[in-house]
Amino acid sequence: AQSVAQPEDQVNVAEGNPLTVKCTYSVSGNPYLFWYVQYPNRGLQFLLKYITGDNLVKGSYGFEAEFNKSQTSFHLKKPSALVSDSALYFCAVRGLGTNAGKSTFGDGTTLTVKP
Amino acid sequence: NAGVMQNPRHLVRRRGQEARLRCSPMKGHSHVYWYRQLPEEGLKFMVYLQKENIIDESGMPKERFSAEFPKEGPSILRIQQVVRGDSAAYFCASSPPGQRYDTQYFGPGTRLTVL
Numbered sequence: 001a002q003s004v005a006q007p008e009d010q011v012n013v014a015e016g017n018p019l020t021v022k023c024t025y026s027v028s029g030n031p032y033l034f035w036y037v038q039y040p041n042r043g044l045q046f047l048l049k050y051i052t053g054d055n056l057v058k059g060s061y062g063f064e065a066e067f068n069k070s071q072t073s074f075h076l077k078k079p080s081a082l083v084s085d086s087a088l089y090f091c092a093v094r095g096l097g098t099n100a101g102k103s104t105f106g107d108g109t110t111l112t113v114k115p
Numbered sequence: 116n117a118g119v120m121q122n123p124r125h126l127v128r129r130r131g132q133e134a135r136l137r138c139s140p141m142k143g144h145s146h147v148y149w150y151r152q153l154p155e156e157g158l159k160f161m162v163y164l165q166k167e168n169i170i171d172e173s174g175m176p177k178e179r180f181s182a183e184f185p186k187e188g189p190s191i192l193r194i195q196q197v198v199r200g201d202s203a204a205y206f207c208a209s210s211p212p213g214q215r216y217d218t219q220y221f222g223p224g225t226r227l228t229v230l
Binding site for chain 1: 150
């Protein structure tokens with residue numbers, strides 16, 4: 001079975017400071033990892049993904065994520081947070097075989113960026 | 116290129132009625148996925164469909180829920196005899212043919228309220 005953990009329900013940062021939203025995963029074989037952002041009463045917007053290759057993945061809106069195989073982590077980062085980054089962030093994993101079609105999501109982390 | 120379309124955006128039903136949720140995938144996408152988001156929770160996989168085929172329905176409740184993706188027209192998630200516990204946001208996602216690990220693009224969701 002595949003699973004994702006987002007250990008922090010909430011992350012608070014000041015505008016201009018770096019931010020990190022944590023994600024760890026469990027999956028058989030090579031993982032396919034994704035980050036999505038959800039604004040209130042909206043659907044999920046794709047930010048970035050890791051399939052293979054460089055461990056540092058760059059995505060939309062200045063976000064990046066670092067894949068760490070030994071720690072089974074895929075933390076989302078941004079060097080300088082904006083107030084408009086305040087939203088709900090989801091990490092997701094897709095595996096192989098019978099789990100290939102479905103994404104398993106973490107419970108989400110609410111990011112609040114204060115001016 | 117229009118994104119994933121879902122309708123209705125909001126649906127109110129009384130207990131015992133039927134709910135029909137529709138999803139039109141992005142142009143050129145032939146894989147459709149349904150997810151449910153309960154209040155204060157992450158997304159839970161329900162079903163994965165391709166045209167005229169159910170590929171993985173491991174997340175679907177055994178009773179009252181069904182899904183289809185006909186050769187023509189949108190994908191339909193049908194909930195018979197709704198109960199209050201069915202109140203949730205239902206999201207549809209689509210991905211292009213060929214790669215089962217491609218990014219899933221999400222629609223805005225249908226928010227179902229059961230009175």
